[in-house]
Amino acid sequence: MTADPSAALSELAADRELLGRTSTAERVAAILRERIAQGSFPPGIRLSEERICGALGVSRNTLREAFRLLTHERLLVHRLNRGTFVRVLTDTDIRDIYRVRRLVECAAVRGLEEPPYDVTEVRAAVSAGEKAAGEGRWQECSTANIRFHQALASLAGSARTDEMMRGVLAELRLAFHIMGDLHRFHEPYVTRNQEIVGALEAGDAASAERLLDAYLQDSLQQLLDAYPQEAAEE
Template identity: 60%
Template sequence: MATEELNALADDRALLGRTSTAERVADILRTRIAEGFFPPGTRLSEDSIGSALGVSRNTLREAFRLLTHERLLEHRLNKGVFVRVLSIDDVEDIYRTRRMIECSVVRSLGQPPFALDRVAAAVEGGQRAAKARDWKGVSTANIHFHRELVALAGSERTDELMRSVLAELRLAFHVVDDPRRLHEPYLARNAQIVRTLADGHRDEAETLLADYLDDSRDGLVEAYGQRVAREA
């Protein structure tokens, strides 16, 4: 791992406070993996990360175990712990799960008006990032859009499941060569879904979302497959 990555982790050490726990370490590493600090295929050094965060080997191993359970890390026999590299089957399964969760949430919304402020704010964040040509920022805003959409269900369990699914999905995003092509087309579709919900048309919004997810899956599978094929 590069010095820059370890310095960033050292900065995160303050987040642990005096009551350092494996869950908090896992939160930090999950965020860093989602941000691309540790790309897919990266070997995570117990000594380096433990030293940077100031935590024991046992605490770090428990954090690794939690993230392995979330399918963000994998143990390779006699080699260590690595950030997972997704397969095409993984990507397709993630989208099947997303379709079940997100479409179900929209379908189960009560009567309008819906509380769309945070969803709309995510759309605006993506638009600002696009104007700045910050395609990583666009990706992050799109993730926030879907998390806030699911949050309309008001279920902590569903929120937690969605967070895990989207964190795993970002492993694929970090491998794609052209993030602008992958993410920019969906800014307008995000806005369209918000407008449709604001007008009270829940069923139409669900149809738009289902088509959106199918198209997003197909585009990611194509882009991801091309990259994996070149590296095979």
């Protein structure tokens, strides 16, 4: 997968105003995390300290602390005498990510109390994904799909769960990016997302959980079937 570092750096420069006068490593990490999730910095690419510092207007110490935070989240990897790179996931990583997803997302749906459920954010993500898919904007469809799953996890009503899932789903995007063909990976799930939110809107959490569990199993297998060969080609 090819990338345009200049375009990515221009996007970072646009993010500079988000930092304000009290810029911190956490804010820098949040910006870089989002850009990695969006595919601006794809797996395997080396991150230039000098150019990113210039784009965001931060010190090297601040950026290195942000890198450290993202390395702890398994989004980046530091290679001695070579620099910092966006991670390339292994199939073991992918299996573990899906294990966590099933534990958290299915439990969030299972733990819902009496309907009606507030699934406003879930529905918004589904609608955004359908619109993007209908217009052939598969990168945006991928982003909407991630937001759909984040919204499902948020049904648990736990700030700690939300924070953990943001990291898990950002890491998952590394696998999606290396595949290249987002259309092939996401198109089947546009309809399945609709089925899940439809069950929730009907007050049928049990059916929604069964649909979600099967969905995650199928998604994992599809990813593993394609990932090793295409990752090797990368």
